[in-house]
Amino acid sequence: MKIVCAPDSFKGSVTAAQAAAALAAGARQVCPEAEVIELPFADGGEGTLDALMAAWGREPESVATVDALGRPTQARYGLSPDGRTAVIEAAEANGLPQVSDVPLQPLRADTYGVGLIAHHVMTAGAEEILLCIGGSATTDGGTGILRALGVEFLDEEGVPTTPGGAGLNRTARADLSGMDPHARKVRWRIAVDVDNPLIGERGAAAVFGPQKGATAENIAELDAGLNQLATVLAAMAGVPAEDYRSAEGFGAAGGIPLALVSVLGAEVVPGSTMVAEALGLDNVLAGADLVLTGEGRFDAQSLGGKVVDAVASRAPKSSGVVVIAGAVQLSPAQSRAAGITAAFSIAPGAANLEELQSDAARLIENTAAHACALFVFR
Structure with a gap:
């Protein structure tokens, strides 16, 4: 398998590079022989x-x-x-x-x-x-x-x-x-x-x-x-x-x-778009079986040219695209309409924002592992 990890930062908790590393660590737990590529991403703003x-x-x-x-x-x-x-x-x-x-x-x-x-x-x-x-x-x-x-x-x-x-x-x-x-x-x-x-x-x-x-x-x-x-x-x-x-x-x-x-x-x-061109996103995504992306909050703004939208719109049609976020506010139907297979929140249960931010990297890794398992063991 080829798995690409291309997230935005989770503001207030982890940088895009740290988020990509956490996604990749989760993927490698389940798919140790996969080709896993880390590609920290951004939308032109902070980070x-x-x-x-x-x-x-x-x-x-x-x-x-x-x-x-x-x-x-x-x-x-x-x-x-x-x-x-x-x-x-x-x-x-x-x-x-x-x-x-x-x-x-x-x-x-x-x-x-x-x-x-x-x-x-x-x-x-x-x-x-x-x-x-x-x-x-x-x-x-x-x-x-x-x-x-x-x-x-x-x-x-x-x-x-x-x-x-x-x-x-x-x-x-x-x-x-x-x-x-x-x-x-x-x-x-x-x-x-x-x-x-x-x-x-x-x-x-x-x-x-x-x-x-x-x-x-x-x-x-x-x-x-x-x-x-x-x-x-x-x-x-x-x-x-x-x-x-x-x-x-x-x-x-x-x-x-x-x-x-x-x-x-x-x-x-x-x-x-600018960051995608600078990083050669299309080439990185080519041939990917699974694409992991994410951000702090997955909502309607995410589909208006932000990182998640850019990654999902460029991913191969045959690949699975999974969003991992601090909060998921879009329905499954809205996600699928945007080319996203599924979206998961990193919250393991009832938790406040400070708790999620302080442990974000571990929670992102664990959630990525769960998401990858769905694709590997289906």
Whole structure:
């Protein structure tokens, strides 16, 4: 048998690599002679850097940068084995946890530190940047990233605008004359795990602003600022502004895709798709008899481009696909409609969340062993 173990992390308990190892250990209990492959997976959000590094057999590297409020910090990034592809989790520099020690500042926070990481990897020779953008504290439309790469955003009088979301309303043009020449030579791919548009009721400010500390007044200002920035950058790119205002995924991480797509030609892709391509998921799954995947909670969101959905949709039609999760909230009929053979919770009985998290690896291993037994001894 060929068994592939390709889970997401179980947030708050085990990483994707630890989950894959636990699934594999369970499989080997029952199928000691099987070919068992561990492939830690992610959907482009938190944990993607670690998942890719584990799959590539690499360790993350570190670089000096600044957080969303401009304070010095260290951020991790990763390089593919050939050094050509750099993986950046934006939240390493502009994430909410990095600024949780002070009151949130939604109008001031910016993505400059993310741009510093990008500048470092480009200068070091990276030819492609995989930018994972979840968990941000910022709503600046990606302007901070471009500032770090030498772009200036100016008002009607030619005066540089205030960094962060506060200056977006005054933006009249972008001066690209000082931009790092590497910026347009590399291939940019932006991993998103939401489909929200840039502005409006489902936009970056309205939906995600409150978790970044934005009041109703702040949200209105940020939404208007992103609208103004879209108008300016669309005119420069020669496309209708509505293309940017309503594009799926442009509302992710405070609108980061807006600046990078319009100025650098970045591609916005579902995070799970990007990770699948980077890891060669289709090749790994080829010929698999059984595929084990999983995550902390298996629910309706799992089928919207998350890890479980990506794995199930790419698995061979002849293989069994089993989801192992902390909680299973979909019915058997819903699972089968998504190409999933069965789903099992790791809970051995009545237990609270803390108990499940503290013993997650062992519970995942045991549940995987039970699931594999159904396929081996049927």
